[in-house]
Amino acid sequence: MLKRFLSERPLRLPHIRPYVPRPSDPSIFWFNSERDDIVSDVVSRICAEHESDQARLEMALNDAAFHEIRRLEKQRDEEARDRLGYWRSMIRRIGKMDATEQRRVLHTIVTNMARDVAGNFDPRVYRFARRVIPRLIGGVMEPRRLTHDLVASSHEALGRVLRVQGDLDHLQYLQSRGSLVFVPTHSSNLDSIVLAQALEISGLPPVIYGAGKNLFTNPIISFFMHNLGAYRVDRRIRVSLYKHVLKLYSQVMIERGYHSLFFPGGTRSRSGMIERHLKLGLLGSAVEAFTTNQVRRIDRPVWFVPTTINYALVLEAETLIRDWLTEEGQARYIIEDDEFSQIDRWIAFFRKVVGMRGACIIRFGEPIDPFGNTVDRGGQSLTPTGRVIDPGGYVEHRGKPVADGARDAAYTRELGEVLASRYERDTVLMSTQVVAHVLFRHLVQSTPGMDLFGRLRLRGEISLDCESLRRELGEARDRLSALGARGRMHISMVVKEDSPNELLERALSFWDGYHASTAASREGDRVILGDPSLLLYYQNRLVPFAEEIASEDQLRAACEIRKLGAHR
Amino acid sequence: MSLRVGVVGAGGFGRALALASARNGQDVVLWSREERELPHPIRLSTDLASMRDRELIFVAVPARHAAPMAEQLGEVVDGRHLMVHISRGLIGDDLQTLTKVIRDKTVCRRIGALAGPLVADALAEGRPSGAILGTGFPELTGMVREAIGGAGLRIYDTRDVVGVELASATVGFLTVILGYAQEQGAEPGTLAVVATRGMVEMSRVGRTLGADESTFMGLAGLGDLIAAVAGDERPELRLGRALARGSNLQTAIGEIGAYVEGFEVAKHLLEHARRNELETPISSTFVAVSEGRMGPDDAIQALMERRVGTE
Numbered sequence: 059m060l061k062r063f064l065s066e067r068p069l070r071l072p073h074i075r076p077y078v079p080r081p082s083d084p085s086i087f088w089f090n091s092e093r094d095d096i097v098s099d100v101v102s103r104i105c106a107e108h109e110s111d112q113a114r115l116e117m118a119l120n121d122a123a124f125h126e127i128r129r130l131e132k133q134r135d136e137e138a139r140d141r142l143g144y145w146r147s148m149i150r151r152i153g154k155m156d157a158t159e160q161r162r163v164l165h166t167i168v169t170n171m172a173r174d175v176a177g178n179f180d181p182r183v184y185r186f187a188r189r190v191i192p193r194l195i196g197g198v199m200e201p202r203r204l205t206h207d208l209v210a211s212s213h214e215a216l217g218r219v220l221r222v223q224g225d226l227d228h229l230q231y232l233q234s235r236g237s238l239v240f241v242p243t244h245s246s247n248l249d250s251i252v253l254a255q256a257l258e259i260s261g262l263p264p265v266i267y268g269a270g271k272n273l274f275t276n277p278i279i280s281f282f283m284h285n286l287g288a289y290r291v292d293r294r295i296r297v298s299l300y301k302h303v304l305k306l307y308s309q310v311m312i313e314r315g316y317h318s319l320f321f322p323g324g325t326r327s328r329s330g331m332i333e334r335h336l337k338l339g340l341l342g343s344a345v346e347a348f349t350t351n352q353v354r355r356i357d358r359p360v361w362f363v364p365t366t367i368n369y370a371l372v373l374e375a376e377t378l379i380r381d382w383l384t385e386e387g388q389a390r391y392i393i394e395d396d397e398f399s400q401i402d403r404w405i406a407f408f409r410k411v412v413g414m415r416g417a418c419i420i421r422f423g424e425p426i427d428p429f430g431n432t433v434d435r436g437g438q439s440l441t442p443t444g445r446v447i448d449p450g451g452y453v454e455h456r457g458k459p460v461a462d463g464a465r466d467a468a469y470t471r472e473l474g475e476v477l478a479s480r481y482e483r484d485t486v487l488m489s490t491q492v493v494a495h496v497l498f499r500h501l502v503q504s505t506p507g508m509d510l511f512g513r514l515r516l517r518g519e520i521s522l523d524c525e526s527l528r529r530e531l532g533e534a535r536d537r538l539s540a541l542g543a544r545g546r547m548h549i550s551m552v553v554k555e556d557s558p559n560e561l562l563e564r565a566l567s568f569w570d571g572y573h574a575s576t577a578a579s580r581e582g583d584r585v586i587l588g589d590p591s592l593l594l595y596y597q598n599r600l601v602p603f604a605e606e607i608a609s610e611d612q613l614r615a616a617c618e619i620r621k622l623g624a625h626r
Numbered sequence: 627m628s629l630r631v632g633v634v635g636a637g638g639f640g641r642a643l644a645l646a647s648a649r650n651g652q653d654v655v656l657w658s659r660e661e662r663e664l665p666h667p668i669r670l671s672t673d674l675a676s677m678r679d680r681e682l683i684f685v686a687v688p689a690r691h692a693a694p695m696a697e698q699l700g701e702v703v704d705g706r707h708l709m710v711h712i713s714r715g716l717i718g719d720d721l722q723t724l725t726k727v728i729r730d731k732t733v734c735r736r737i738g739a740l741a742g743p744l745v746a747d748a749l750a751e752g753r754p755s756g757a758i759l760g761t762g763f764p765e766l767t768g769m770v771r772e773a774i775g776g777a778g779l780r781i782y783d784t785r786d787v788v789g790v791e792l793a794s795a796t797v798g799f800l801t802v803i804l805g806y807a808q809e810q811g812a813e814p815g816t817l818a819v820v821a822t823r824g825m826v827e828m829s830r831v832g833r834t835l836g837a838d839e840s841t842f843m844g845l846a847g848l849g850d851l852i853a854a855v856a857g858d859e860r861p862e863l864r865l866g867r868a869l870a871r872g873s874n875l876q877t878a879i880g881e882i883g884a885y886v887e888g889f890e891v892a893k894h895l896l897e898h899a900r901r902n903e904l905e906t907p908i909s910s911t912f913v914a915v916s917e918g919r920m921g922p923d924d925a926i927q928a929l930m931e932r933r934v935g936t937e
Binding site: 429430431441443445447448449450451452454456462468469471472617 | 627704706736764901
């Protein structure tokens, strides 16, 4: 009951007088004054699309009723008791309604959906969050420094954990000229929190983002999510109209100049691999926002910022890889019982990363326009040789900008491919990933002909002497550095500067005692491969580079590892 | 309002595309390195900048010239241009398709690959034929149909762009094998098995490169191969026959006096197949024969003795 109350009526602070944004405030400060207009814009566009097509209208209503009945019958909760009757009655009446009645029902359904999705932004909560959250994160990680952190700069506390890379000056300029759409890789439910902090310490504006409705069931997270501009995404709802509302809401926000964030991978990377197959729905909404503004002759550019979030230790690693390894897992979209929902795991996680230089690196890649072209410091789109072009030309047909859904869908597919290649290029390889790769490759090499699941059962049975391991680590690091110099990806400063022995000790220390099972541990002068599943998870980040960093005798094992990525 | 069509390349296909467009009433400029005579109303230009005001550009140059040409075009075109290439080749060890090269070297995004049993003479004269356009952009299909389609040419489309390009490149190589087999006196049944199973093994390779296997069985693959065997006298057939008469590869290429892209492409495709542990018995055996590592009789015996399975 409380969960439903919180997810449907999130807490807001009372207003004595409405906040009047200043010209220097980020665009999101205007959100509350525009929210009703945005909802109404979304509703009217969807209703207009169904206005002249009776068959489509009837299909939309039937689809909504069918999927909602199915969902609510399965849920059998309080919401089901409230709403099931409405949908059952509606599905019986659809065929008997005249067109006017059907349009009225559509309007009601879409309005309810849009209101449910739309977020809220409270500048007071924002200011509180930007002052306190970084200090709390720092404090949780190092309790003895909490007193110091509460009076010190919030950036100082956070800076111990989080490193930000990228051309921040460029992004700071662009945010004042158009809509930025941050499109990060997705490894953990911590990502949106960490990214929000990275934006804050980089002097970049807050963004709107979609958050799973399940996150709103935690009262504290719900309060912050709801009051910091997050819009709610209920992944249980399969209704086509609902997906349409979500996309259009995102589109309208971007059209109006709100900076956005969404994870094109759709869900956390279960395997730990760099995402290749991206979900195109929200990406498409940003492309269409650009087109719509062009058709309306509104000069408001849209730029995408490919972003990689790189952790040396992933909070939910065990659950994610377990999920990937089971067929059921691949179909499971929302995990509600993972480490993210266990506060003791949070504390253990934060304590573990304390003092570990660069435990998380956020890398903002080069911004691109909706057509994958790089953008200069003045926000102009460039050809590969640096000639300035007008991105508006991409949506012209015979000299005029026109709306064309099929064309924009094709642009979106191409943009997805560009982002996937940027993710690879902007990945920063961390110590645990490099060490896990060398160990996992040794496992593959030691077990010729064995399948993946056979290898994963070899817990604690394979080991490698430290001297060989250090040598292989050194060689792998040198080859990775060479690839990095050619722009294939990046390696963290730690990987670059540590000796192979320090690298090994660092990775073992990250793993020691955090996960329920240990990925690898040292026994005398040997390193024992403890949980191959965890090694697999961490090493999966290196799958695209496996063959390029292998020596002649490691090539066969590396080839097997590369094939793991064939269906990612 | 007529379409402003540009054609880059004045070889057989370039001229045919220009003629087909002009016949459909389009405003056509053909770019050529050299001055040459062209039938009215096609205008000739030796300056690539003449492509700047074109809406649709056909790139009709051999694959080996495609990358430098795309680089030059990159200085002229922008996001407004729609572009289609008609090459049967792939580029480099990493089997880059021409659409990828164009995408990398220019800012054009609305790109397509035109393939299938298109023959330059038939296209130029408007004799009935068909083709397939691989593109993700329906508006490009519409524009290409408007430019060169009509009663004489049915243009189908598919979103499987890489499939069209790989199938088309594969046809070049399989045609060499069929030319070889014809000269060796192979029966029609033998030719059919080589063509069909050869295409199947190449489609398996194509799948690992992101292609849809069914595209190989359509106009871009088998359809084009049927046209080759039915006698449109492609250089690849002549190359295969020359090899069968005992010439080595270099001599045979010299004899036919034309550049054949299929052979180089096949070597890269087979290397890719080897790395991915894919079986390509027909193609691999033929490469061994053409390089003198195996005699024709041994090759046939080796192929016939293979375990036969379910299709």
